[in-house]
Amino acid sequence: MRVAMIGTGYVGLVSGACFADFGHDVTCVDKDAGKIAALKRGEMPIYEPGLNELVAANTKAGRLKFTTELAPEVAAADAVFIAVGTPSRRGDGHADLTFVYDAAREIAQALDGFTVVITKSTVPVGTGDEVERIIRETRADADCAVVSNPEFLREGAAIRDFKHPDRIVVGTVDARAREVMTELYRPLYLNRAPLMFTDRRTAELIKYAANAFLATKITFINEIADLAEKVGADVQEIARGIGLDNRIGAKFLHAGPGFGGSCFPKDTVALLKTGLDNDTPLRVIEAVVAVNDARKRAMARKVAHALDGGGRGKTIAVLGLTFKPNTDDMRESPSIPLITALQDMGAKVRAYDPAGMEQAKTLLGKVTFCEDAYACAEGASALVICTEWEQFRALDFDRLKSAMERPVLVDLRNIYRPEDAARAGFAYESIGRAKT
Numbered sequence: 001m002r003v004a005m006i007g008t009g010y011v012g013l014v015s016g017a018c019f020a021d022f023g024h025d026v027t028c029v030d031k032d033a034g035k036i037a038a039l040k041r042g043e044m045p046i047y048e049p050g051l052n053e054l055v056a057a058n059t060k061a062g063r064l065k066f067t068t069e070l071a072p073e074v075a076a077a078d079a080v081f082i083a084v085g086t087p088s089r090r091g092d093g094h095a096d097l098t099f100v101y102d103a104a105r106e107i108a109q110a111l112d113g114f115t116v117v118i119t120k121s122t123v124p125v126g127t128g129d130e131v132e133r134i135i136r137e138t139r140a141d142a143d144c145a146v147v148s149n150p151e152f153l154r155e156g157a158a159i160r161d162f163k164h165p166d167r168i169v170v171g172t173v174d175a176r177a178r179e180v181m182t183e184l185y186r187p188l189y190l191n192r193a194p195l196m197f198t199d200r201r202t203a204e205l206i207k208y209a210a211n212a213f214l215a216t217k218i219t220f221i222n223e224i225a226d227l228a229e230k231v232g233a234d235v236q237e238i239a240r241g242i243g244l245d246n247r248i249g250a251k252f253l254h255a256g257p258g259f260g261g262s263c264f265p266k267d268t269v270a271l272l273k274t275g276l277d278n279d280t281p282l283r284v285i286e287a288v289v290a291v292n293d294a295r296k297r298a299m300a301r302k303v304a305h306a307l308d309g310g311g312r313g314k315t316i317a318v319l320g321l322t323f324k325p326n327t328d329d330m331r332e333s334p335s336i337p338l339i340t341a342l343q344d345m346g347a348k349v350r351a352y353d354p355a356g357m358e359q360a361k362t363l364l365g366k367v368t369f370c371e372d373a374y375a376c377a378e379g380a381s382a383l384v385i386c387t388e389w390e391q392f393r394a395l396d397f398d399r400l401k402s403a404m405e406r407p408v409l410v411d412l413r414n415i416y417r418p419e420d421a422a423r424a425g426f427a428y429e430s431i432g433r434a435k436t
């Protein structure tokens, strides 16, 4: 199959490289000429484990190409994916569909022969109808089917997720489109990944329902963690105790500083807007959004609490800036409200992240960026673990202690055991567990 992937970001690049790896002939298109030039030189515009090798192998095999020219690729394609961004719209927080609709218009002008146009971007229910309307309005003679195929990959494990998905959701009732989608995903289908066909609106809503449910699970355990802390219980044990129940499941029950990232924050808010537009307020999701927003900034008060006298004039070291490990993505990371709130308290912030510092520098002012965890701890009155990168899981406590002004550790990801930190001479505070 010939595939044109419109938008070469976290989703477009990973999906494009994986489809090429399945044996399809893929061209990734992006408006960002710098990004395409870098990819042509073999440089990855994002940090994603395994991506470099996958892109290099498929480029070498001639199955993966990069361009800024949309029209010829769309004209030659059997399948055109829209994988452009759908950020929160300024003002009301609904999904900003400008990029999707612009792409639809450009695609319409270039269509040649029967083509399946697939929305992989996360888009509110009904967007597929509008994409179809735009295409018909721009090109009355276009022979195409518009399909919804939401993406569920997670940054940091994106290639594995794409190649071993729990399910593939395809929203279409068009028989020809169904055939093309089956062919595109054949290797996964043979691997027994369920290919679930449904109608387009249902597929669109499945994506939002999935993200909202996962965000709810995280927020639920975060609130239980707060209660556990107050009553002297241990949230890690609670998560295990409930997670072993198959009806609940162990995943997404890790208490922490609140969810962030490029998807959950914007998708939960967009779903609320869809609910309101359809006269169906979604009270549970409203609470999730409100609780999570308050939580992110509250993490700074936790740090101040660990320092007894508050943060004024103190130096605080923050380890991990990205919203999760194994990505360089800083979008809506909990580290941002944490650091700004610490600065508002009058603290000086030093920070280190293995992959996110380049993006962080554009978002955070007056932070001293350091070259590793130990340099970051230099002169600090507290060390805060904000993102659970592997390399922070076995820190040399003695080395940290000698670098710091005071041995205070605030572990917002519960990666250490309170007794180990205490034994090493640290005052230790974590989430949903007793302070030591």
Ligand SMILES: NC(=O)c1ccc[n+]([C@@H]2O[C@H](COP(=O)([O-])OP(=O)(O)OC[C@H]3O[C@@H](n4cnc5c(N)ncnc54)[C@H](O)[C@@H]3O)[C@@H](O)[C@H]2O)c1
Pocket: 006, 007, 008, 009, 010, 011, 012, 029, 030, 031, 032, 035, 070, 083, 084, 085, 086, 099, 102, 103, 106, 120, 121, 122, 123, 151, 152, 153, 154, 155, 262, 263
């Ligand atoms: N990042 C994730 O983990 C993830 C997971 C699942 C779904 N999604 C969804 O996938 C979509 C894309 O997310 P992302 O994180 O990859 O975004 P991104 O911002 O990393 O990439 C989007 C790319 O599209 C390009 N673009 C915009 N308009 C274009 C056009 N008309 N022609 C060509 N290129 C154009 C941009 O230059 C950019 O490179 C979003 O809707 C997101 O919600 C993201």
